[in-house]
Amino acid sequence: MIERKNMFSLENEKELDIAWCPGCGNFGILNILKKALEEMEEITPNNFVLVSGIGQAAKIPHYFKNNAFNGLHGRTLPVAFAIKATNPDLYVVAESGDGDMYGEGGNHFIHNMRRNINITNIVHDNRVYGLTKGQASPTSQQGMVTPVQVNGVILNPFNPIAVAIANGATFVARAFVGDMQNTKEIIKKAIRHNGYALIDLFQPCVTFNKINTYAWFNEHTYKLREDYDPSDKMQALQIAFQEDKIPLGIIYEEKGKPTFEEQLTIYKQNKDPLFKRSIDLNKLESFINSMR
Amino acid sequence: MNKTIKEDVSIVLSGEAGQGIQTIEGLLTFILKREGYYVFATKEYMSRIRGGSNSTEIRVSSKPVKSYVDKIDILIPLTKSSVEHLGDRVTEDTLIIADNDFLKLENKNLFNVPILSIAKEIGNEIYANIVAVGVILGLFKTNIKTIEEYLKERFGDKGEKIVSDNLKAASEGYKLGKDFSESGEIKIEISANESLKDDLLISGTDAVALGALAGNCDSIFSYPMTPGSGVLVDLANFSKNFDILVEQAEDEIAAINMAIGGWYAGARSMVTTSDGGFALMEEGLSLAGMIESPIVIHLAQRPAPATGLPTRTAQEGLNLVIHAGHGEFPRLVFSPGSLEQAFYLTQKAFNIADKYQIPVFVLTDQFFVDSYYNVKKLDLSKIENKKYFVETTEDYKRYDLSKAKNGVSPRGIPNYGNGLVVVDSDEHDEEGHITEDLDIRIKMVEKRLKKFEALKEDFISPEFYGNDNYKYLVVCWGSNYNVVKEALENINNKDLAMLHFSQVYPIPENAVEFLEKAEKIIDVENNATGQFAKLIRAETGIKIDSKILKFNGMPFSVEELTAKIREELQ
Numbered sequence: 138m139i140e141r142k143n144m145f146s147l148e149n150e151k152e153l154d155i156a157w158c159p160g161c162g163n164f165g166i167l168n169i170l171k172k173a174l175e176e177m178e179e180i181t182p183n184n185f186v187l188v189s190g191i192g193q194a195a196k197i198p199h200y201f202k203n204n205a206f207n208g209l210h211g212r213t214l215p216v217a218f219a220i221k222a223t224n225p226d227l228y229v230v231a232e233s234g235d236g237d238m239y240g241e242g243g244n245h246f247i248h249n250m251r252r253n254i255n256i257t258n259i260v261h262d263n264r265v266y267g268l269t270k271g272q273a274s275p276t277s278q279q280g281m282v283t284p285v286q287v288n289g290v291i292l293n294p295f296n297p298i299a300v301a302i303a304n305g306a307t308f309v310a311r312a313f314v315g316d317m318q319n320t321k322e323i324i325k326k327a328i329r330h331n332g333y334a335l336i337d338l339f340q341p342c343v344t345f346n347k348i349n350t351y352a353w354f355n356e357h358t359y360k361l362r363e364d365y366d367p368s369d370k371m372q373a374l375q376i377a378f379q380e381d382k383i384p385l386g387i388i389y390e391e392k393g394k395p396t397f398e399e400q401l402t403i404y405k406q407n408k409d410p411l412f413k414r415s416i417d418l419n420k421l422e423s424f425i426n427s428m429r
Numbered sequence: 430m431n432k433t434i435k436e437d438v439s440i441v442l443s444g445e446a447g448q449g450i451q452t453i454e455g456l457l458t459f460i461l462k463r464e465g466y467y468v469f470a471t472k473e474y475m476s477r478i479r480g481g482s483n484s485t486e487i488r489v490s491s492k493p494v495k496s497y498v499d500k501i502d503i504l505i506p507l508t509k510s511s512v513e514h515l516g517d518r519v520t521e522d523t524l525i526i527a528d529n530d531f532l533k534l535e536n537k538n539l540f541n542v543p544i545l546s547i548a549k550e551i552g553n554e555i556y557a558n559i560v561a562v563g564v565i566l567g568l569f570k571t572n573i574k575t576i577e578e579y580l581k582e583r584f585g586d587k588g589e590k591i592v593s594d595n596l597k598a599a600s601e602g603y604k605l606g607k608d609f610s611e612s613g614e615i616k617i618e619i620s621a622n623e624s625l626k627d628d629l630l631i632s633g634t635d636a637v638a639l640g641a642l643a644g645n646c647d648s649i650f651s652y653p654m655t656p657g658s659g660v661l662v663d664l665a666n667f668s669k670n671f672d673i674l675v676e677q678a679e680d681e682i683a684a685i686n687m688a689i690g691g692w693y694a695g696a697r698s699m700v701t702t703s704d705g706g707f708a709l710m711e712e713g714l715s716l717a718g719m720i721e722s723p724i725v726i727h728l729a730q731r732p733a734p735a736t737g738l739p740t741r742t743a744q745e746g747l748n749l750v751i752h753a754g755h756g757e758f759p760r761l762v763f764s765p766g767s768l769e770q771a772f773y774l775t776q777k778a779f780n781i782a783d784k785y786q787i788p789v790f791v792l793t794d795q796f797f798v799d800s801y802y803n804v805k806k807l808d809l810s811k812i813e814n815k816k817y818f819v820e821t822t823e824d825y826k827r828y829d830l831s832k833a834k835n836g837v838s839p840r841g842i843p844n845y846g847n848g849l850v851v852v853d854s855d856e857h858d859e860e861g862h863i864t865e866d867l868d869i870r871i872k873m874v875e876k877r878l879k880k881f882e883a884l885k886e887d888f889i890s891p892e893f894y895g896n897d898n899y900k901y902l903v904v905c906w907g908s909n910y911n912v913v914k915e916a917l918e919n920i921n922n923k924d925l926a927m928l929h930f931s932q933v934y935p936i937p938e939n940a941v942e943f944l945e946k947a948e949k950i951i952d953v954e955n956n957a958t959g960q961f962a963k964l965i966r967a968e969t970g971i972k973i974d975s976k977i978l979k980f981n982g983m984p985f986s987v988e989e990l991t992a993k994i995r996e997e998l999q
């Protein structure tokens with residue numbers, strides 16, 4: 138265990154020029170995720186890939202020691218999907234902001250759930266666009282005034298939890314970075330869940346979101362009771378619509394549903410990732426000849 | 430009326446979508462090929478699933494035929510509007526075989542054949558197309574056994590009744606065709622050659638898809654768009670025999686990001702699309718440029734802007750693929766002219782993409798992907814696939830400048846070796862981490878652009894055809910290879926030659942010699958602005974004044990191009 142400690146930390150971590158504002162919720166997520174990974178025996182920096190898009194949250198892979206793919210704004214999920222689908226031996230976590238996942242990447246968000254690929258999707262939900270300086274995000278509260286929404290947000294907020302449950306996601310959770318212990322356990326369970334797992338993770342943006350502050354989240358969230366049964370889909374949906382007090386925890390979990398990769402014929406006989414395989418040219422030759 | 434057709438016949442079948450024109454195309458070409466003929470087929474169709482007017486042209490010859498002709502020797506219309514649809518192509522010389530009890534056409538070259546009545550008698554109008562196939566095979570006096578065998582192969586799994594009904598339809602038609610032939614009313618004299626029996630008969634789509642397989646493509650991520658989707662469908666079918674991951678993405682943006690994700694994990698991924706779909710992939714292309722990811726993109730062009738003419742042909746995507754993506758980074762564009770080239774170049778595309786860590790395009794078009802002809806052999810004996818990723822060590826850096834050769838740093842993949850693989854769409858340092866250091870920026874830009882030099886090692890020279898002492902040089906690219914060649918054969922002028930580019934970008938350097946030697950260069954392209962001529966000017970400084978451009982959505986016909994080139998020689 139001693140050895141494992143800090144294995145996801147960069148050697149020069151202390152001197153790292155981290156691009157987040159002091160007090161930003163992203164720091165907490167970084168620490169929690171590192172702790173969660175350190176506690177998971179099965180994961181090493183080598184067999185783990187962190188995929189992100191663009192935004193403040195999306196910079197997270199740069200403060201980690203592991204494989205990382207920091208791609209385009211909104212395109213985190215297609216990349217994460219393909220990495221897992223072509224090499225199922227890897228643990229893949231797709232992590233980015235709410236603008237990235239629910240806004241620019243909305244189409245991918247919807248359809249990757251349907252795939253039930255075995256990845257974990259952590260969304261840093263600060264209810265605002267950080268990197269582009271405070272415009273509304275899909276989860277921004279109605280009425281929130283921003284540099285663009287000068288008279289307040291009109292649009293109805295996106296409900297990732299309800300959408301995910303309705304859309305067949307097999308693990309749907311909500312967490313708050315201020316609740317470190319609970320969040321770490323949710324992350325571990327999500328990664329160990331066999332199938333697509335969504336964690337909508339509240340993260341205060343101290344610079345641009347003056348409404349959803351640490352205090353606000355503390356006041357407006359509560360932990361799901363120990364005896365809450367996440368397998369009850371209807372109950373989970375009901376909970377997903379609670380707004381005055383937002384539940385934290387695993388809201389919905391469906392076990393045993395086959396994952397995308399488990400259903401692929403290419404892995405039925407042969408478990409090798411694709412990079413280890415090569416076309417049999419003799420077989421191809423006889424195949425071509427059979428077309429004559 | 431007595432008419433003899435010698436050496437080369439062009440048969441056109443036309444009808445509504447849904448009348449089985451494609452089935453006829455498949456049956457006839459395959460059976461005639463098995464009988465020892467050279468065949469060529471291409472279809473033109475409207476963007477609809479039912480109704481409209483579509484046609485397929487089938488050329489049958491004693492010599493190799495690989496291009497489209499305007500002339501129609503024999504027309505089999507299955508609807509009244511078919512003849513009108515084909516317009517000027519139906520001439521005094523065109524023989525029409527039709528069920529005139531139904532179609533009520535007025536034409537002096539008409540042979541009334543009860544195609545529909547026979548089909549109805551057998552039990553269903555849908556057999557009309559098979560009756561028509563029978564008539565044509567009868568004209569060729571094909572061995573009836575070949576027909577039987579093929580119908581069994583093709584419809585065997587649909588049950589005995591279907592096979593026997595089809596057989597009945599074909600043989601009823603066959604008798605009628607044979608009668609025409611024996612009475613001397615329509616005589617086809619084309620010599621068959623036993624040895625062609627075993628030729629392959631594949632389409633442009635098949636050639637690209639088989640080339641991908643041969644290039645060790647193990648995954649395809651795509652969103653359907655005509656005419657690029659055929660490659661997705663082919664690879665899906667091949668996945669019954671070979672390990673290929675086939676995923677229909679939610680959109681093109683997802684598709685290209687998936688393919689890049691696949692390469693990151695060590696797979697060999699491709700996308701197939703058309704111009705409009707590729708337009709959505711632009712940012713992904715730029716991502717490949719920045720993170721130095723290999724990727725293979727098949728793009729089958731069709732007329733644009735926007736949705737254009739969805740089922741027609743064009744070469745309008747050249748500017749798009751060359752300029753797509755923000756920023757400056759290397760890429761390579763192949764545009765095969767023959768089915769063989771499509772096979773070998775697609776295979777090569779995977780290795781070049783991998784070797785140089787760049788995007789490689791295979792640029793085709795609707796006419797190309799939808800055309801079939803005899804191919805002797807796809808030679809796999811010389812094919813070499815090399816996977817270029819390396820096993821990483823603990824100190825591995827994805828963009829190691831000290832280890833870069835001509836801008837290419839060793840590419841690691843996750844979980845293969847002890848190193849970590851970090852890639853970033855932002856400007857990054859050697860380890861792959863985001864940086865705003867402006868000195869590193871310069872080094873990284875230079876590193877990426879250096880590959881343009883390195884790439885030269887694998888350039889595909891343009892193909893020269895004709896007499897060495899030419900005065901006139903016809904320049905073409907992509908699918909115009911065969912039609913230009915056939916036009917040149919027709920013109921048979923020793924001052925005239927062809928230079929065909931199957932690598933259109935970067936322009937291979939040795940092209941300059943050929944271009945400079947010509948007194949006059951004639952550019953042939955399927956677009957309205959001469960995109961390739963402009964590219965040559967931009968890259969080599971050589972100006973091309975004469976252009977033969979066609980952009981109505983149809984391919985050049987041999988007759989048309991022959992006449993237009995002749996005009997240029999005046």
Ligand SMILES: Cc1ncc(C[n+]2csc(CCOP(=O)(O)OP(=O)(O)O)c2C)c(N)n1
Nearest residue numbers: 191192193194210234235236237266267268
């Ligand atoms: C295609 C594209 N559009 C827009 C941008 C600009 N952009 C960068 S980050 C961002 C929003 C980020 O918001 P979010 O995902 O919520 O992350 P946060 O910064 O709040 O962590 C936008 C719009 C971009 N990089 N690419």
Ligand code: SF4
Nearest residue numbers: 158161193267342343
């Ligand atoms: S802008 Fe907001 S999200 Fe971004 S670093 Fe600052 S506090 Fe964090």
